[in-house]
Amino acid sequence: MNKLTGLSIPLFFAMIGHVVGQTNNDLRQKINKILATKNAVVGVAISGNNGKDTLSINANRHYPLQSVFKLHIGLVVLSQVDKGKLSLDQKIEIQKKDLLPDLYSPIRDKYPNGATLSIAEILESTVASSDNVGCEVLLRLLGGPKVVEDYFIQHNFKDISIKFNEEQQQGNWELQFQNWTTPKAANEVLAAFYYNKKKFLSAKIHDFIWRVMRETTTGAKRLKGALPPNTVVAHKTGSSGTNKGITAAVNDIGIVFLPNGRHFFISVFVTDSKENAETNEKIVADIAKVAWDYFNEKSK
Numbered sequence: 134m135n136k137l138t139g140l141s142i143p144l145f146f147a148m149i150g151h152v153v154g155q156t157n158n159d160l161r162q163k164i165n166k167i168l169a170t171k172n173a174v175v176g177v178a179i180s181g182n183n184g185k186d187t188l189s190i191n192a193n194r195h196y197p198l199q200s201v202f203k204l205h206i207g208l209v210v211l212s213q214v215d216k217g218k219l220s221l222d223q224k225i226e227i228q229k230k231d232l233l234p235d236l237y238s239p240i241r242d243k244y245p246n247g248a249t250l251s252i253a254e255i256l257e258s259t260v261a262s263s264d265n266v267g268c269e270v271l272l273r274l275l276g277g278p279k280v281v282e283d284y285f286i287q288h289n290f291k292d293i294s295i296k297f298n299e300e301q302q303q304g305n306w307e308l309q310f311q312n313w314t315t316p317k318a319a320n321e322v323l324a325a326f327y328y329n330k331k332k333f334l335s336a337k338i339h340d341f342i343w344r345v346m347r348e349t350t351t352g353a354k355r356l357k358g359a360l361p362p363n364t365v366v367a368h369k370t371g372s373s374g375t376n377k378g379i380t381a382a383v384n385d386i387g388i389v390f391l392p393n394g395r396h397f398f399i400s401v402f403v404t405d406s407k408e409n410a411e412t413n414e415k416i417v418a419d420i421a422k423v424a425w426d427y428f429n430e431k432s433k
Contacts, residue, residue, distance in 0.1 A: 157188060173408050174403070175190070175402070175416060176316040176400075177190040180399075186428075186431070195294075195310075196384065196402035197310055197371070198371055198384070199381075199384060201314070204260060205281055207345075214338060221252050223251065227247050232245070232247065237264070240266045256271070261346070262350050263370065278312075282295040282296070290318065290325075317400075320398045349366075354418060355418055356389065358418030359415075361425075366389050368385055368388070369385070370384060381404055384403065387399065387400075391425070403416055
């Protein structure tokens with residue numbers, strides 16, 4: 134399944150970059166039909182068949198990451214684990230004062246007086262359940278958002294800006310727009326960390342993060358929403374809420390696995406939307422379904 138293991142990052146990105154000539158017109162037309170009547174800006178990047186079949190729509194535009202950046206944070210934490218600077222078993226104290234009252238947090242709900250948890254437990258809650266308390270704990274452990282952004286810059290990833298933590302971006306509507314990426318860059322991160330085990334993460338850590346992504350509990354109506362029951366999807370969502378009738382972010386990025394074991398990468402970002410929450414999520418679900426139909430048919 135991982136036929137590109139060991140492929141150089143520049144070469145793989147070059148393959149991803151040849152989008153226009155490799156786009157399937159039928160798939161593009163179906164996605165454009167989904168978007169035609171929607172009052173929203175939608176960015177899409179899709180890559181399957183080991184990078185030889187790619188599609189992008191508005192994929193170089195900047196979109197607010199929102200909680201999608203928890204995957205980026207998790208990957209940097211895991212890189213530190215591989216370097217021996219941190220350990221998955223390492224215990225971290227979360228004090229009652231750390232339990233931010235106004236942000237979503239299963240950790241706070243389960244441990245209202247605080248707790249001492251392993252990095253593995255905090256990572257699982259942060260990535261799979263989009264826990265904001267866990268996110269802040271991990272960012273403090275790393276040294277702040279700039280450390281995360283710098284990691285990706287140092288590894289030649291482009292179009293990733295991470296300036297603020299969750300508390301900051303949730304407290305000021307405008308700040309979320311400084312935590313951004315492009316759908317193309319989101320797909321590049323997914324592909325790089327999935328295929329290039331030796332370059333980025335050890336086999337053990339690689340298996341850990343993709344297990345956590347498969348266990349994601351948020352966004353059931355997004356990438357997974359219209360797919361056949363029991364389809365395996367390893368993904369990370371992001372959401373902004375609505376301000377003055379405008380939704381800034383309904384996002385989902387991940388890997389969708391086909392019945393024969395093959396897979397495709399897909400990143401969908403919905404922004405500047407005047408649609409309701411159900412419609413925004415259905416946009417993501419419908420795009421994922423036509424992509425699934427396309428790659429499933431090609432894999433037969």
